[in-house]
Amino acid sequence: MNLQLTDDGRLRHLLTLDGLPRAIITQILDTAESFMDVGEREVKKVPLLRGKSIFNLFFEPSTRTRTTFEIAAKRLSADVVNLNIATSSQTKGEAILDTVDNLAAMHADMFVVRHSQSGAAHFIARHVAPHISVVNAGDGRHAHPTQGLLDMFTIRRYKGAFHNLTVAIVGDVLHSRVARSQIHALTTLGVPEVRVIGPKTLLPTGVEQMGVKVFHDMEAGLAGCDVVIMLRLQNERMRGALLPSAQEYFKFFGLTLEKLALAKPDAIVMHPGPMNRGVEIASEVADGPQSVILPQVTYGIAVRMAVMAMLAGGTA
């Protein structure tokens, strides 16, 4: 049984892009397209989720992801409650399911869940009543499906289609739930060549089985790419001795103008943010004409609106 889909194939929860049918991904992207103009109106709202209660359950802090989910829900006219559980009930020893049950008793309609442990959103989705939907807003190293979807939306907006692209994902793929979601989405949407580029210590063993080509040399990996997706490098990877230093990482795997010149002239540069300038990406690239990093943030709201609208609609 696919936990994410109803018996008639509609979206029930959004937990991962792994195995999500291409038709559903395309429907989300198409629906997001129609939400794009809402943010530019006099009244930046549509009444679709009027009367619905959405709880942002963030067991791990993330200001930007939480904010974009909050804006998306509010633009759909939902009532939104933000719970930063790392600093409240969890410290009092309250179990996740107790929290969920309590919020369900307050007539929650949707949970947006961010958790440091892989599988947390699945765990909650298995537990909730049939009328409640769960959106995974990032779980451990496992998945970050809305980020993956907004990346696909960005690529489609700039490149038009997926069937003729070469896409490179650069950096810490090993610890990245974003990269995992991107790879699943890119392969499902028919991108013929997905490359991962990074040092051996930051690429998962057997990553080729996900249908990607592996490069440890950035110059070779970037050659002829249409899309370059940079990943955030977290500081603890330095302390964990997976890398010698930030400076050395930047020298070999940081995206500079010189390295970007090896990709196609019209290649776009993406980053899920927040960026470490001078570590994984040079400022000249991040702020340069090929960067689509800020549009990604804008698109993220439309994509999250689409996901929430599809989850909330047609539950009868």
Added chain:
Amino acid sequence: MPASLPDANSLIARLAEAIAPALTPETLIVGIHTGGVWVAERLHALLGCRQPLGTLDISFYRDDFSRVGLHPQVKPSSLPFDLEGRDILLVDDVLYTGRTVRAAMNELFDYGRPASIRLAVLVDRGGRELPIRPDFAGLTLDVPPHQNINLSRLDDGHLTLTLA
């Protein structure tokens, strides 16, 4: 109930004649997707309207959304003008329960506060569930609830009304 429905293109021409005296150069014409846009495009041309044509997709404003979900092919609304204080001619193909028109008016008000909204429909088939009536109707018919009136468009742009 007539055995066959009148030609849609002739009805639109008749509708345009009825609307013309009430139209000012500043009136904005807005069609509701999908059939209403086809009718609005014709009226816009026949009436020689100088203002750009607006289109509305009311999918995000439907009152049955929680039961039926989103229509898979939502088309973005396009209102390429400021409608604050303007006179609007809202156009749809078939007026039935009135819920589509209600949704369209709600959406229009999210873009601004028009001075007035008038409603033009190709066919008023009766069966209203809300206190909404057309200002202009090409054809008024009593159609039983189990039957549908559909407007379709051929590749050459020809519009056809059918009763099913």
